[in-house]
Amino acid sequence: MRARDILSRPVVTVRRDTPLSEAVALLTGHGFAALPVVDDGERVVGILSESDAMAAIESGREGSVVGVAMRTPVQVVGPTAEVPEIVKVILDHHRRSLPVVEAGVLVGIVSRRDLLRALARDEQAIESRVCSLLDDYSGSHRQWDVEVAGNTVTIRGICADETEQRVLAAMTRTIAGVEDVQIVDTAAL
Template sequence: MRVRDVMSRPVVSVRRETPVSEAVSLLTTHGFAALPVVDDRERVIGIVSEADAMGALESRKGSSVVEVAMSTPVEVVEPTTEVSEVVKAALDHHRRSLPVVAAGVLVGMVSRSDLLRAFALNEGVIEARVYSLLDDYAGSHRGWDVEVADSTVTVRGACADEAERRVVTAMIRTIPGAGDVRVVDTARAGAGE
């Protein structure tokens, strides 16, 4: 399972000139552990955690801007990073949340809660969600075989054409916990293709 499967989005972020009081309000209102600090190009330049905000308030810098309170450098992860790697980093470095960047641009946040939810999604739950999604898409009259192993979803069934195979693949990728997706068109496979 990869970070893209469990990360939270859209992301609430702040800029270095954001007042600390506004950052505190965002942290407490939304229940976030930290907020990424981004520049004008949405690149992560810092992070302001609950601890950073409390430190700024205690030292009377609470009336200042986030730049004074934020922590740098920032550890970030990519959407393709394995969840197991993020769990290790979160535990080893006592991180409650990490910004997720693609090509240097902020695209999500992954928190300990997101990671816990990922572990709670077992293969049976993912399989049930795939069957439900396929039934909604094509009705229960279509015969699909679904197998989930190590977050890899394999679906076997007859597809009308290559476009339908791609649509089914894309739909399954929206399911939390679904990693790699393979759709095997049994009609074509049976025809020797």
């Protein structure tokens, strides 16, 4: 999954000369974590986070403009950035959201919430596909429990033998997004 699949738009933005009080009203009124700061060509020139706004107000600059409080340089991602890459940037740089730019122009924003939704949806979708595949294989007699964590699928239940374990693992690996399969034969426990 890529940034273009999960980004939010349209993006509420501010300019360098936007009064800080107006930007704070946008942050608090809409529940945004940050606002991209753009120029006249919609190119990202900075970002104003909740913490940037708080620091500016705390230091007595609440009557100033966004340009005084915004953070630069800005970490951005392109629309084709993969979710794991976006997660890494957000975690490594302690960001709650990242602007998405194409050819330098703002096209959307990805928040931690967008990422969590995508990751949860991916795991649920994989689990559903695995269960359906295993139900088809077993004649709709649900005999295994399926758990998905990231791209790893764990199948728990009774298997006839090692050959069936290999078959289950091979079938499961055919599902997009599955990288590793763990088979836990509960009869052997």
